Amino acid sequence: MKKRILMAILMILIVGIGMVMKLDNFNNNSMNEEVITSVKDFIPSEPMIKVFNGSVANKGSVDVIDLITDNNIQIRSFNHVAGIVKVCEINEREIKVTHTHGGAGLFAESYLNEESDFEFTLLKGPIKKGTKWSNHENSVYEITNTNVMLKILAGTFDTIEVTCRHGDDGAKDYHESKAYYAKGFGIVKTEDEKNVSELIKIDYNLKQLKSAKDVYQLLEQSKKEVKSEPVDEINKIEITIMNMNDLPEGKSFKLKLKNGTNHLIKQNDVYLSFPIKNKDGNGYITNLCKTEATHNKLDILAGEEVILNVFIPIENYINNDLLDIDDPQIEIKGYFDKVKIENRFQRIGDTDFFSDH
Structure with a gap:
């Protein structure tokens, strides 16, 4: 009996030591190589409807992400001309289109098990500046930036930039385009010499779509809604660091949040983190290990100011x-006026970002 008890104690100690080692490794390497380079992070994290402005003839487009598995994702893409279903294969190293189906197809119909008839790499790892790949002769795709903060109508996103170059530089047929990917959402913006297309709305209610007609109605309604809510309104949320104290146990921060918008801010969360320096010295990466501010309010009136507090234990840095412990990054997410998916907002950036509008 004593031997069994002793063995049980030893097992608990071994597991406990293992957990401590893992926690210590997370605190000191909170954005390890695997997290940073996982291509899977840059697909939509759940089924959603993404509405874009711009696109063909500046009439907008819609992507309906209706099926997601561990290895595949199905996207129904619509513009004012036509619709197409795309099946993408996903893994830790790349995202590539493997099957396409002309027309929008029947809603709720799956094409995930169709044989591969197409191969086009959208994104390839590792996620770092300089990663290159090619889909066909005379075209090169390259990750040209891993820290682009985008302020667009759908919100503020920390993105990576992929540049595609077609043809030889200086030649008549040379063409360059860019795509911006955000974690959990996929592409949020594309641009070239003639067109710019940006995400203007994210909707999670896929049940409202029964046919292509519903998609186009949603597109037109979304374009009308965003005209009355410019992105500048989101950027009127100010967060400043009033003071920072170095304590033996860690760092304490006092923040001031000012709602400079004309809206009620509901159920917001504010986080502070220390951004991670790229190993190649090119910019920063958002740190997933972040600390939530305390003394927040469920409802913040237009023009109201709230004092928040953050404490980061010394073992975290x-x-x-x-x-970069000298230039913290701040994130706020919440809702305007009512807790509805379409009213959700998010901003991420340093203190200059939150005071520059």
Whole structure:
């Protein structure tokens, strides 16, 4: 009996030590290589409807992400001309289109098990500046930036930039385009010499779509809605660091949140983190290890100011030269006026970003 008890105690100690080691590794390397380079992070995290402005003839487009598995994702894309179903294969190293179906197809119909008849790589790892790939002769795709903060109508997104170059530089047929990917959402913006297309709305109610007609009605309604709600309104949310104290146990921050919009801010959350320096010295990466501010309010009136507090334990940053502890990053997410998916907003950036509008 004593031997069994002793063995049980030893097992608990071994598991406990393992957990401590894992936690210590997470605190000191909160954005390890695997997290940073996972291509899977840059697909939509759940089924959703993405509405874009611009696109063909500046009439907008809609992507309906209706099926997601561990290895595949199905996207129904619509513009004012036609619709197409795309099946993408996803893994830790790349996202590539493997099957296309002309027309929007029947809603709720799956094409995930169709044989591959197409191969086009959208994104390839590792996620770092300089990663290149090619889909056909005389075209090169390259990750040209891993830290682009985009302020668009659907919100503020921390993105990576992929540049596609067609033809030889300087030649008549040379063409360049860019696509911006955000974690959990996929593409949020595309642009070339003639067109710019940006995400203007995210909707999670897929049940409202029964046919292509419903998609086009949603597109037209969304374009009307965003005209009355410019992105500048979101950028009127100010967050400043009033003071920072170095304590033996860690760093404490006092923040001031000012609602400079004309809306009621509901159920917001504010986080502070230390951004991670890229190993190649090119910019920063958002740190997934973030601390939520305390003393927040469920409802913040237009023009109201709220004082928040954040404490970051010293073990979260000590002896980690990759963290920029002198320039914290702040994130706020919440809702305007009512807690509805279409009213959700998010902003991420440093303190200059939150005071520059």
